[in-house]
Amino acid sequence: MPAIHRNPAAQNRTQTQARPCSAPRRQLLLCALPALAAALLPLAAQAQPGNWPSRAVRMVVPYTPGGGTDAVARQISERVGTLNQWTVVVDNKPGAGGNIGLDAVAKSAPDGYTFGMGQTANLAINPALLPSMPFNPRTDLIPVALVAAQPTVLVVPQDSPWKSVQDLVKAAKADPGGIRQGLASTGTVGHLAGEMLAFKAGIQVLNVPYKGAAPAVTDLLGKQTHYMFGTPQAVYPLLKGGKLRALAVTSARRLPILPEVPTVAESGYAGFEAVDWKLIVAPKGTPAAVVQKMNTAVNAALQQPAVQQQLQAEGSTALGGSMQDAARYLLKEQTDWAALIRDARIRLE
Numbered sequence: 001m002p003a004i005h006r007n008p009a010a011q012n013r014t015q016t017q018a019r020p021c022s023a024p025r026r027q028l029l030l031c032a033l034p035a036l037a038a039a040l041l042p043l044a045a046q047a048q049p050g051n052w053p054s055r056a057v058r059m060v061v062p063y064t065p066g067g068g069t070d071a072v073a074r075q076i077s078e079r080v081g082t083l084n085q086w087t088v089v090v091d092n093k094p095g096a097g098g099n100i101g102l103d104a105v106a107k108s109a110p111d112g113y114t115f116g117m118g119q120t121a122n123l124a125i126n127p128a129l130l131p132s133m134p135f136n137p138r139t140d141l142i143p144v145a146l147v148a149a150q151p152t153v154l155v156v157p158q159d160s161p162w163k164s165v166q167d168l169v170k171a172a173k174a175d176p177g178g179i180r181q182g183l184a185s186t187g188t189v190g191h192l193a194g195e196m197l198a199f200k201a202g203i204q205v206l207n208v209p210y211k212g213a214a215p216a217v218t219d220l221l222g223k224q225t226h227y228m229f230g231t232p233q234a235v236y237p238l239l240k241g242g243k244l245r246a247l248a249v250t251s252a253r254r255l256p257i258l259p260e261v262p263t264v265a266e267s268g269y270a271g272f273e274a275v276d277w278k279l280i281v282a283p284k285g286t287p288a289a290v291v292q293k294m295n296t297a298v299n300a301a302l303q304q305p306a307v308q309q310q311l312q313a314e315g316s317t318a319l320g321g322s323m324q325d326a327a328r329y330l331l332k333e334q335t336d337w338a339a340l341i342r343d344a345r346i347r348l349e
Contacts, residue, residue, distance in 0.1 A: 058114045107283070117278055127338070142283070143326035148302075151273075155238075188276075194228075231276070247261075255315055257313070
């Protein structure tokens with residue numbers, strides 16, 4: 001066994017450092033402070049924005065895997081991680097129209113390691129539509145970065161006699177309450193888009209809610225309902241297959257994947273817009289420098305051609321912008337949806 005050589009000076013230093021504190025009781029705290037400070041140094045360094053992130057970042061998605069919000073969240077998280085050599089882990093926490101997942105974000109430690117992919121329903125519609133919320137989107141969360149926006153598409157069966165929004169409105173006025181609108185779910189942008197059209201056009205229709213887009217589309221094809229506002233993912237394959245006909249889209253501009261389909265605004269209802277946007281949020285108190293770094297990273301990801309192409313293929317438009325842009329956008333959407341819900345007296349049944 002090789003000999004172990006010790007440096008006497010180093011040994012003396014070690015013995016000195018290890019010597020127990022023999023100070024009086026009132027000085028015990030002072031003796032403990034150096035050791036405590038040494039123990040806290042790694043934590044302090046980790047909390048500094050300049051060293052962030054030093055571990056995996058969690059992106060909470062308040063919906064099930066495989067849905068539209070989940071697909072966008074995974075796409076952005078993967079691209080942000082690749083471009084910056086960060087680890088971003090998607091964590092699905094579905095339920096209560098997205099409220100469970102965003103409530104978990106709002107109640108997480110504001111250490112910069114938890115973000116959430118919020119969207120129209122849970123950040124702007126639910127607060128005005130539901131009698132109570134487990135969190136307050138305006139005070140418990142920080143808008144970090146706008147990601148993308150997607151309209152809904154007003155569709156009818158291919159053999160429907162209606163060829164335009166005006167045809168639908170005329171039929172509804174001739175038969176108040178007799179026209180049935182299918183809803184993929186209540187409280188969604190599709191639901192509220194239908195309520196907005198009914199309010200602006202002065203018509204009464206019967207809402208028929210379903211537990212998802214698939215059964216709603218099935219019953220529309222089976223003539224159990226007359227029309228619905230569906231997401232591009234839910235209706236585009238059936239539009240291409242000749243099973244459904246699109247009457248209008250609810251965005252301010254026409255969709256590139258449906259260039260021949262007019263907007264509702266073009267169909268006689270100026271200013272009509274109802275889009276399902278995605279916006280990354282963080283718990284209140286998250287360091288501003290960390291939030292800014294995530295905002296910069298998301299904007300860089302949205303500039304990638306592959307990301308823009310994938311968003312466009314699913315009927316979405318990349319947004320981006322500063323944190324201030326995100327805050328202004330969110331406030332306007334919250335205000336506009338609350339006004340519609342109040343003025344149209346929309347209630348969940």
